[in-house]
Amino acid sequence: MDAGECSTSRPPHPSAASAPSPSSAPAVWAKLVPSDPAFPEVEVAEDDAVVCSLVAPAAAAGEEVAWCEIRRNGGDASSATIRNLSSDAIIVDGKIVKQEAVDVKPGSEIVSGPQKEDHLVYTFEITAARDQDKNNVKIVIDIENAKCSICLNLWHDVVTVAPCLHNFCNGCFSEWLRRSSSKSRDKSQSAACPQCRTAVQSVGRNHFLHNIEEAILQAFSSLQRSDEEIALLESYASVKSNIVLGKQKNQSRKRPFSRSSDEISHADLPCPQCRNEFGGFRCIPGAAHLQCNGCGGMMPARSSINIPQKCLGCDKAFCGAYWCSQGGNSSHCNLICNQETFKMISQRDISRLPDTVHGGNPYEKDITEKCIQQSGKTLQAVISEWISKFDNLEIDRSRLQLNNVDAITSRTYICNFFHLMLSTGIAAGTVSRAAPSTIALTTPRS
Numbered sequence: 001m002d003a004g005e006c007s008t009s010r011p012p013h014p015s016a017a018s019a020p021s022p023s024s025a026p027a028v029w030a031k032l033v034p035s036d037p038a039f040p041e042v043e044v045a046e047d048d049a050v051v052c053s054l055v056a057p058a059a060a061a062g063e064e065v066a067w068c069e070i071r072r073n074g075g076d077a078s079s080a081t082i083r084n085l086s087s088d089a090i091i092v093d094g095k096i097v098k099q100e101a102v103d104v105k106p107g108s109e110i111v112s113g114p115q116k117e118d119h120l121v122y123t124f125e126i127t128a129a130r131d132q133d134k135n136n137v138k139i140v141i142d143i144e145n146a147k148c149s150i151c152l153n154l155w156h157d158v159v160t161v162a163p164c165l166h167n168f169c170n171g172c173f174s175e176w177l178r179r180s181s182s183k184s185r186d187k188s189q190s191a192a193c194p195q196c197r198t199a200v201q202s203v204g205r206n207h208f209l210h211n212i213e214e215a216i217l218q219a220f221s222s223l224q225r226s227d228e229e230i231a232l233l234e235s236y237a238s239v240k241s242n243i244v245l246g247k248q249k250n251q252s253r254k255r256p257f258s259r260s261s262d263e264i265s266h267a268d269l270p271c272p273q274c275r276n277e278f279g280g281f282r283c284i285p286g287a288a289h290l291q292c293n294g295c296g297g298m299m300p301a302r303s304s305i306n307i308p309q310k311c312l313g314c315d316k317a318f319c320g321a322y323w324c325s326q327g328g329n330s331s332h333c334n335l336i337c338n339q340e341t342f343k344m345i346s347q348r349d350i351s352r353l354p355d356t357v358h359g360g361n362p363y364e365k366d367i368t369e370k371c372i373q374q375s376g377k378t379l380q381a382v383i384s385e386w387i388s389k390f391d392n393l394e395i396d397r398s399r400l401q402l403n404n405v406d407a408i409t410s411r412t413y414i415c416n417f418f419h420l421m422l423s424t425g426i427a428a429g430t431v432s433r434a435a436p437s438t439i440a441l442t443t444p445r446s
Contacts, residue, residue, distance in 0.1 A: 030070065030080060032110065032122035039120060044070050050085065055112040056119050067112055070104070070124075078126065079105045089114040143223070146209075146216055148172050149195045154223045155213045156230060159239045160206040164198040167209060171233030177203075177245075178238070179363045191245060192361045204242035271298040272328060272336070279326030292319035294337045294415070299323065311342065311415040312404045318342035318415050346410040350383055 027046035032053070034041065042053040049071045052064045067086040073079045083101040084090045090097050091111035092104060104110065104124045113119030148155055150172035157170035168176075173194070180191045191200050217224055225233075274283040281300070283289075288301040290309055293316040299309065307325045310317050320342035328336055353365055372382055387410045389395050397405045408414065 028127055029072065030124065030126050033125055035121040035123065042122065053112070054120060055086070058118070068110075073103070079103055080124070080126075082110065082124075086113075091116065141212065141216075143216065143220070146212065150176060153225060154216060155209065156225065156233050157237060158206050158209045158213055159203055160209070161193055161200045162202045162204075164193050164196050164200075166193055166195045167206060168194065169233055170205065170239050171236035173203065174238040175236045176363075178236075180361050192364075197361075200245050202242060202244045203239055205239060271300060272323075273300055273326070274298075278328065281326065290317040290319075292317055292337055294318050294320070294341050297336055308342075308413040312408055312412050313414045315403050316415065318413075321413055342413055342415055344411050344413055345408075346387060348383070350379055353379065 028043045029046055030044040032042040032044070032051065036057070039054060039057075042051055044051060049069045050066050051068045051070055052066045054064055055067050065086070067084075068090060069083045069085055071081050071083075073081060080103070081101050082092060082097070082104050084097050084099060090113060091109075092102050093108050093110075095102065096114065106124060106126050108124040110122045110124055111119050112122065143154070146154055148158075148169045149166070150168055153169075155167060155169055158167050159170045159173055160167050161173070176194050177191050192198065193200050271283055271289055273279070273281055274287075276282070281302075283300050289298045290301045291298055293314075297319055299317075299319045299322050301309070302322075305325075307322050309319070309322050318337060318341060320337040320339045323336050324339040353369060372379055375382070377385075386395070391410050
């Protein structure tokens with residue numbers, strides 16, 4: 001059916017020679033079945049809602065006319081809307097319709113004129129083609145959500161990393177992974193996700209998103225990259241199948257210090273205050289205890305004191321501040337953390353960036369160090385400036401990967417301040433501006 005034509009009546013028994021081929025046939029989704037089998041059915045096509053057919057038995061030898069328009073209802077697959085296009089009224093389910101539009105459903109009776117006796121009577125039906133269209137689902141997607149956060153372009157040969165499920169170009173992530181591993185001192189350490197810094201456990205090609213990628217390019221050809229860019233990306237791409245990253249531990253043989261519950265029995269790792277009284281306190285039998293996430297040692301769970309025992313950022317227990325307040329040290333028990341592992345943010349005195357910043361990615365650590373040097377400030381000055389902005393609510397806290405983020409201030413005890421500061425990528429206010437141009441794949445690999 002050419003553009004501009006209307007849906008027309010179909011002979012009851014068309015010859016095989018006149019039947020349209022499947023590729024050229026219009027997408028028919030409904031039909032009007034006449035009450036008199038001597039007259040042909042009228043097909044309603046997807047690309048033309050106007051119905052052209054005979055309207056009266058007396059005009060059997062006459063011309064077909066466009067007398068109504070039938071369109072699908074987008075939100076309801078079992079109904080449609082009919083609009084009268086003729087100069088006379090029509091009847092829909094016993095109701096006279098002049099110019100307004102009314103709903104119809106399978107089984108609705110439609111009279112092609114104002115009088116049932118002098119006009120053809122049709123029954124509305126939705127055909128099987130409607131069910132076939134369920135295989136072609138329209139997906140609404142924001143183009144910005146289909147872009148790689150490394151190169152900031154539409155995905156090319158998209159891969160998905162786990163467990164965070166962020167998506168990148170195969171070539172972009174492969175080069176990120178190569179640079180990270182080449183500078184990492186610990187080869188067994190997992191690479192960090194370029195978007196959220198979560199340790200990546202595995203990466204694989206995403207065939208479902210690849211189909212979406214191709215559909216977007218068909219709709220928006222302007223997003224297509226040049227042949228040179230595609231060739232460069234494909235030269236970097238190393239993810240051919242699912243890849244497991246990092247050194248996997250055998251969880252069945254050795255369990256980490258953290259357990260399913262913070263308050264556990266202390267029979268296996270005795271608490272120093274269970275054996276002796278010091279700091280004016282001794283545990284009573286059966287008292288609840290916390291296990292330190294840093295050293296694995298035990299301490300009594302004492303919510304009544306003003307000494308914090310849990311990090312607000314991760315909700316895990318740390319013993320350094322508690323044992324310092326009690327006068328405890330390694331002479332009382334070997335399993336006691338140093339006070340430096342758990343203290344107020346404002347008390348931190350940092351002289352160098354630790355290797356754990358940016359999820360342990362040495363490439364981003366180098367960028368951060370250069371940005372701080374170019375700012376002309378010391379690392380401690382940058383941190384002090386950031387703390388002041390944090391307390392004054394000048395930092396977007398929604399981007400921080402921390403629990404209880406709104407309750408954290410510079411006087412909050414936290415176990416890893418560098419995770420708090422550098423996860424936002426704002427050290428010296430220049431990291432986020434420097435990283436994209438440096439990471440972009442614009443030169444051949446040496």
